[in-house]
Amino acid sequence: MATVLYRLGRASFRHRAIVLAIWLLALVGLGVGAYALSGKTVNSFSIPGQESTTALDLIDERFGAGSSGATARVVMLAPEGTKVTDPDRAARVAQLVEKLKSLPGVTDASNPLDPAAPTVSQDQRAAFSTVTYAVQPPDITPEERDALLAAASADGLTVEVTGEASQESGADIGGPAEAIGVVVALLVLAVTYGSLVAAGMNLLTALAGVAIGALGITTLTGFVDLQSTTPILAIMLGLAVGIDYTLFIVTRYRHELLRGRPREEAAAMAVGTAGSAVVTAGLTVVIALAGLAIAGIPFLAEMGMAAAATIVVAVLVAVTLVPSVLAFIGTRALPRRMRKDPTAFTEEDTQRKIYRRWAGVVTHWRWASLLVAVVALAVVAIPVLDMRTSLIQPTPEGSTQARAEEIISANFGPGFAGPLLILVDGADAAGRAATVADQARGLADVAVVSPPRPNADDTAALVTVIPKSGPDSEETVNLVHALRDTFEDADGVYVTGQTAVSVDVAQTLDRALPRYLVLVVGLALVLLVLVFRSILVPVTGVLGFLLTIGAALGATTAVFQWGWLTAVVNAETTGPLLSLAPIIVIGILFGLAMDYQVFLVSRMHEAHAHGASPRDAVVTGFRQAAPVVLAAATIMFAVFAGFVPDGNATIKPIAFALAVGILFDAVVVRMIAVPAALSLLGRAAWWLPSWLRWLPVLDVEGAALERPAPTSLAKPEPVGSHRG
Template sequence: MATFLHRLGLGSFRHRWAVTIVWLLVFVGTGVGAATLSGTMATSFSIPGQESTTALDLIDERFGGGSGGTAQVVIAAPDGAKVSDPAVAAEITAYVQKLGALPGVESASNPLDPQRPTVAPDQSAAYSTVTYGTPAPEITAEQREALLDTVAEARDGGLNTEVSGEASMEPGSDIGGPAEAVGVVVALIVLAITYGSLVAAGMNLLTAIVGVGIGALGITTLSGFVDLQSTTPILAVMLGLAVGIDYTLFIVTRYRHELLHGRDPENATAMAVGTAGSAVVTAGITVVIALAGLAVAGIPFLTEMGIAAAATIVVAVLIAITLVPAVLGFMGRRALPRKLRAAGAVDPEEQGRPFYRGWANTVTRFRTLSLLAAVIVLGVVSIPFFSMQTTLIQPAQAGSTQERAQAMIAEKFGPGFSGPLVVLVDGANATARATAIAASFQALDGVSFATLGGARPDDAAALVTVIADSAPDSEETKQLVHTLRDRVDETGDEQIYVTGQTAVSVDVAEKLDEALPRYLVLVVGLALILLILVFRSLLVPVIGVLGFLLTIGSALGATTAVFQWGWLNALVNTDTEAPLLSLAPIIVIGILFGLAMDYQVFLVSRMHEAHAHGATPRDAVITGFKQAAPVVVAAATIMFAVFAGFVPEGNDTIKPIAFALAVGILFDAIIVRMIAVPAALSLLGHAAWWLPSWLRWLPTLDVEGAALERTVPPVTISELPETTPAPAPAEDSAPR
């Protein structure tokens, strides 16, 4: 692989104009495709074949009109009055008529209709269901704004009213906001400090943006042909930008190293791609496998998210090994700071090395204490993980009209009203069967009430509405869904289905919870195989995997404490305390697995190389650490900045995921890879690099390109171009 990448880097350098133009055409082409071929993205989650999803499809088929977006407008009577009072009732009726006449609205139910009243038991409030003719993602911004303005006007006019529901909330992704821009700026600053050159930093960031732009625009184009979740492009941008910057950083750092050790720009580029590029490709493959492995959950929308993000990673890797060397061909020695362009300049990687040598000396000298401290700290942070709860039902943004509407519904009607369960009774004599099952449900604990919700004129299907005593995202409601299904099973009627968005959430959450251990075993197994091939050792992979498990536990533990328990939630700009999104744990595990293995490979491979050259175990750890740690710290800082940028003002769905990734990167790079791993390797000594004889047939995966370095001779200073000669010392200045 190293030889192939060496040739690829050399070819990209020599044909830099062609390579650059091809990538620019790809970028423009995906932009045109996104502008002309994109479609709407889904904002709800479901799993084909689940009872709840099957029932929703049947409801849409039997009753029609079930695909339109809805909103719930809650109206509270003035203090001391009732909604049934003539004056209040007249005002509500007029208001509902106004809602029904809004652009795009198909109907607005009258809460005072004697046939189907939606009035609180104490007559203090009522709510109207506003139904649009199109699904929620297709409701235009103007239509949504008209609804919100009407609610605000009524509120200003003295009517206590709020609105909730998917039709009232803006769908789509939060890409390109100011917080994300701050993350990019931080990345630019870190790169500028690392390189000592703003030009090199800008080139690094620009190539990464091109890669992530192609990935995100390609996903947007694909949305016109495949149903994708609205969070898919956010996930791809967040991950693609982080790894794109880091992969370019690894190659450019090696390129600068080769320049300062005597190679001309052409050979330095080829060597950088052949050596650091090998590690980049290996790391990229690891991330791609982890993301594509999300398919093991057997959930189509999760598989699509994983494959889309994996495709963005593939683009980032291709950019790093083709476009980056082409751009280096334009830059030449200008990738170095001006003062280092002259031949014979000191390698800037040596700057700051004393700090990292001191770090490694301290960790390896007090190795037992260092290891225990790292494990205890991450273990304590992991404690909240064991009480983590997940759901697909996410709370409304704090302080919004949606939050106030949900609070009013819970107070006036009961917590279960915001997420009713719907029971479909399909087949002949549906009304009589529905009436019987409603009476049966009414007698169950946890049911506020169960009532007939409607029937087809030909009596071929009927609906039952079940309101729980508990909130939709509570454990009690989850248990109630299973209780209702058990009661249906007792009847032996196979044409009765329990559904509704609350039931869908329960089904998806349980499916994800079942898939999580299976997926964790998959990624841990992959980590062991990969690290055994890279380091030809058994104990080094075990240490790496155990460190990864600590990273996962601490990242999800911290996320649970902040978003579910409400600890320090002001730091992430949220006031909500609710279960985590069901998707979060499995996505976080997949991404952090790939990134943790990146750091393990880049850091420990240098230690392995030093040990292979005869260094003692402790000296090998120190030597490898001081060589690789500066780049790992810069890479982790950049990733932390990019992920953290999606937290303060981010999408409510993506915010906990971004937070978990940001703290996970911090814990993994600083505590696990730079404290726990060096300490553990020092404790194990020579045993760390032991490989049993029955495994020595395994191929060697040379991620550092050592074989290439042996076959490609170094270039001496005298072979540098005449434009940058080493200044000869004056005769009278020779040392005496």
């Protein structure tokens, strides 16, 4: 692999104009495609073949297209001591209902005072009208949503609106906090390189890769229904790894210049060595993201594949576009004082001595260092034991949706916020539905069961079940299971509704998560064994990742579920995490954690291969790789954290988990736990059983490329021999 990438880097350097033209053409072409072919994203979570999804499809067939379309609830509350049924207020309710029926996109608005189907609280102070649209939530236009919110008013009544039709379904991209994250990344690059030219080049090439990936995804929305969070997830991840991958290659290029290699040879060597690590690291991220398909949830698989494609673009940019740009900037990638005569300086002149001292302390006090790191992360991970997940997310505090839900919960009961639907399909549906309704009334945690509502030809009927508990409560989840167990032997009886869809998705994810971990971790272990030709180094990396993911999800649970430090992250709501969040965070963090493992340990392996003792190899490799890994982690943290303060409510907890996960993994696991553990293992860390020595050598360190440079090459130094 190193030889192939070396040739690719040299070709990109020599034919820089052609390479730049190809990437520019791709950018322009995809930009035109995104403008001309893009479609809408969706914000509905359902799984084909699940009972809840099958029932929703049948409802559309039996009751007419759009019968399971988006809905909103317009809640009316009379002043204290009065009733909505008072003659003057009843007239205003009727006027409001007629106004709602005439809104654009609305197919029906129920009258809460209809004697046949009233929706009035027991004390007659509150009522609500259900407004139904012909389309799904993502297809409701901003104008239709604004018209609904503007119409929700009546003299003498407090009127609030809630429901999926009242909420924006898209994910916002490009807020000021995200721009600050990019600025922080630029500052970190400038400090790391000591060169604004190199820092600017690094950021621009990463942005080019992200733009190509994002435009490709936008073009794809014209052909595939992608989740609204897919583009922002791909941009967030692509920007972070794009900057980091370029950082690793440019850093190696600077190292080769200082060793006396000509610019072309330095660029080729950088791609052959650091580029090999980039490809390996990128492959682990792609495996982790593509592995999301094992969950059996189409929209999750599409999110994973789209993000994986963005990573592939970032890797290709790093190994082709970066060396071609290096051909233009030449020695300006170095600090100004080193440009005239790079050979007069060494790699240590670009590094701070603190890294060698840090490695010396960690490897000397290895037991204490390892114990402190493990205990610290274990303590942060404690809240994960209380983590709850749901597709039903709380509404922002102070919004009209939150006020409406408070009125419903206080006057009707918390279960009215998440009604369940029972579909009875087949002949004599109304008669069978009446029996079903009677059986449902006998179950625990059932507050209200509505009379059956048959379709025109009595081939289907709907029964609404209102739980006593809220839609995200364990009692309501148990009620969904109880209803399905009760009607398990009844033909054509289905339990559906938003709460039931959430339960189905959560169950599918729970079953898929162990398979996902086994597949992704297993494949990554195999890849790392090939890279390092060692058993214990990959195992150490995976165990470190388990500490990282536990601490990341623990911190996220404490903030977004328990409500700790919500002001710091601008969290508008607290409650269960999104059902998809854990598996997405695990997939992304695993790939990124293995990135750091590859970049850090490959330099240690390289030093060991050149004859350094086990401890000296750890110190030397740490000194060379730690500054870059730490800079890369700082950049990733800044990019992910930029999506937290003003981010979309769906992406905010995921971005927070990724940001703190990167912080824990880079600073605690890779800077403390891994060097301490490898020092404890000694030569055993690089041991490979004899029966596995037939495995191919991937040579990510580029040993096959090593040639005598024009100046003598520095050998790994023993721990105690550093200057100063």
